[in-house]
Amino acid sequence: MAGRPWSLLPVAVLAAPGVAFAVDYLTGDQAQAGLFPEADHFEVRNFALEETERMAIQKRLGLQVRPKWVVRVAMRGGTMVGAVVVDDVIGKFDRITFAAGVGLEGAVRPVEILSYRESHGQEVRQDSWRNQFAGKTETSPLRVGDDLANISGATLSCTHVADGVRRIVAVVASLKRSGALK
């Protein structure tokens, strides 16, 4: 490569970068509307898992599960059509805020990334990666390196968002089974 090193700089300026950190891309309301466009309104409800059920989910998933959950219930004509949960996971060293939607039949919708706060790993925002979640259910592995492909260089962000979605899918399924979510 010849020339002065800074002669490369204009190449960067000409590119159309899309990176950012500490950025809110979507609000919870925007995410829920995107996940369930068929809904005519959403009801924010609070749930508490039975302790025995919480412990059972933790053991099955190998993840921490909080006892109390805020769920945005998607409604259409007075009938529930799905559930949206907005949650946070740690990427490498800061929070990623995401939303997972689960339909009545238990199938996951593509994940929405609401806020990303780090300078690396933001590739999890790519449509192609988020769309991998579509159609997964409680019985799916929902695990990077299994039924979800990784993004090399964003491994921690991918792994932790997948963990977060797996946790939400299990909790929503549990709440539906118990009759609390209907």
Added chain:
Amino acid sequence: MLSRFSLAAALVSALPGAAAEPVPASSPAEQTPIAEAGHASPVFENLNIWGYGEIYYARPSKDEGRTVADMRRAVFGLGYRFSPRVVFNSEWEVEHAIASASDAGEFEIEQFYVDFEAADSLTVTAGLFLMPFGFINEHHEPPQFYGVQRNFVETLIIPSTWREGGINLHGNAGPGFGWSIGVVTGNNFKDWQFGSVTPPYVTAFDLEAAEPGPLQSTHQELQIADASHLSGYVALNYHGIPGLLIGGAVISGNATKVPLPADVPNPGQPRVSLWEGHARWTPGRLDLSVLYAGGHISNTAAANAANPDATNPIPASFNGFYAQAAYSVYQDATFRLTPFLRWETYRMGSSYEGTSGPVVPAGPVAVSDTPGDVSFWPQNNDQVWTVGANFYITPQVVVKADYQRFANNTNFDRLDLGLGLAF
């Protein structure tokens, strides 16, 4: 044990002045925060702590008397978010357990930089930061690579951990493209070691610890660095298809030359260039990767000619390649077992100017003053097969084992065991 969030709350309440003017988060958490083991820890709202480390056991199968166990590195990171757009990150490393004048260890600053989001479409990094070359240099925590030690191509040809002082711009462009570009401190050949009385390394463990690679031994790590010459680099990656990564990077810049006596002609400035290309395919449990790296150093003839019969002349070119396959044969909610196989070739000197190449003793040579402590002078190129497995106790804690077989330096064959973690 307090969770990290409850610890944060306790600390903040106990030290009201510690976060007197907290920077507003970009958005509050909707759910009650939970402790998630194995992740970085935001101790205060804007302060992060993380770390990683690894311990090795290396047993040369043909020279078992040189078996070593080593607390190879312990690294702790500190980061602080000054505002939603300005973040500081740093990593502090101790190598080989003890760092003092009479010990082999080192204490060093591995990273120390500020990220500034200049616009929603542009991030600027300034300080001491990792170079975006290959797979491992920017992602070198033990759970992220296969094998007890890092592969030879990404240590001897692409140094790791390779950091320089300078300015970087990076971002994503279009669907799935990531780019990085910058200007950094260059290489310094002022202290190049053309030879030594005893072999510089006689085991594979020593090979990685001695850092004999042409860029390993000349990069400056911002230690009173000669900044009269700078290097420019650009890296491009495509990750638009889940599981696929294809990319490459190139760096070039003038370097500080070897000082020669005034009456010895020493024309031209050495120019150091390195380029690499890599591809990785991780569809589910399978993990396939290849990487090629090559480098060139110009204007080395005078320095090499002034040091005839050197065991370690400056190479004009050097290169390496590896191909690796891994597959997770077992995975449940807690554990994962991933065997792997890797073949690699490295040539720390594939061509020379001003010399025909290293002149090394044939047959056994003394390694130290201890009678009977002999070995072979190592060749600076080899082909290595590595077979082994990573066993993940959690995604962040890994136990490793591998066996390496060397085609040229056959006395380097070894069994490795390792423990690594990152949080």
